[in-house]
Amino acid sequence: MARTPTFTTAEGRATRDAILDAAIKAFATRGYRGASIDQIAAEVGVSRQGVLHHFPSKTKLLTAVLDRRDEQDIQHHEQMQEAEGITLTNAVRATQDYRAERRGLAQLYTILSAESVDPGHPAHEYFVDRYRRIREMFTEFIGGAQAEGRVTKDLAPETLAVALIALLDGLQLQDQIEHEAFDAEQVLSDLLDFFVRDE
């Protein structure tokens, strides 16, 4: 992200952060297309121009929201990589915990990824890239676990990677639609116990 004079005052930074928080909330509940700059401005208590001073368009605001989410993700992944002897089970559980802590961001991710199916959506390329990277990461991780005899070799690592990502996304959607309907943690835990021999 390019630095702008906006960043030079603490007040400017605080307003920028407040706009980003309000944008995450607005996008997470109404989607990118359903949210409006006016609504975000009203939430923060600034004018429409006040928002546009920090983010010249709704697309720029979306990019900044996704950048912020990525920064947090990178921190999370670095923490995972630094952890000694991380197993597939621990990695998946840590990802679930991480998502649970950030319910607002998880909901943002659900709606933006669904909207981005349309090639005309400003986050389309972002999600294409994102899923490619996650598939690669999971494929490598699962291949390693297979080599160590901790995951079945009856399925290709790419197949298991696609399926595991699909399972996590789909579980998250069902859990978000009705949180009390079933225990998503338990379902995931039972499936991991069935599939993975980390011990």
Place this chain on the structure above:
Amino acid sequence: MARTPTFTTAEGRATRDAILDAAIKAFATRGYRGASIDQIAAEVGVSRQGVLHHFPSKTKLLTAVLDRRDEQDIQHHEQMQEAEGITLTNAVRATQDYRAERRGLAQLYTILSAESVDPGHPAHEYFVDRYRRIREMFTEFIGGAQAEGRVTKDLAPETLAVALIALLDGLQLQDQIEHEAFDAEQVLSDLLDFFVRDE
């Protein structure tokens, strides 16, 4: 759906159908909140009032779209139930084929289910009910398959039901974001071969 005088002329029915088709397309690409009555009217070539004559509000239009989708689903399920000796593999594959044939409706379902995570969304209750019904249906089906020794009994039928629905939803999302990235049919086929003994 209550009958209205609109249905009494062939022209009225044709316009109503054209509005529904345009609404499905608009909701599937821009979501419920991103789509507008004006845009749908322009697509059909009628006035805004022309749309509102058939569907007095955007919410009523959404309800009609979901009703139409449900009618098609019910037909699909009846066909499945009438099929002799239907197996879990065949049922899942038929559902995938059915979804593939209706890519537009599948995309509609992806975005509306994601939007409906917000309790304020007009389709929220619809999706809560829908997921409850699908979970019950899959749980019953999987329980039967387990009793016949065709699916592992190491996992509870409810757990497998939640996981299978999550897998199908998540696979659909990844496939819609980048259709060429992997072979969703093959992934599903490999997983079914691994899990199910239908032969």
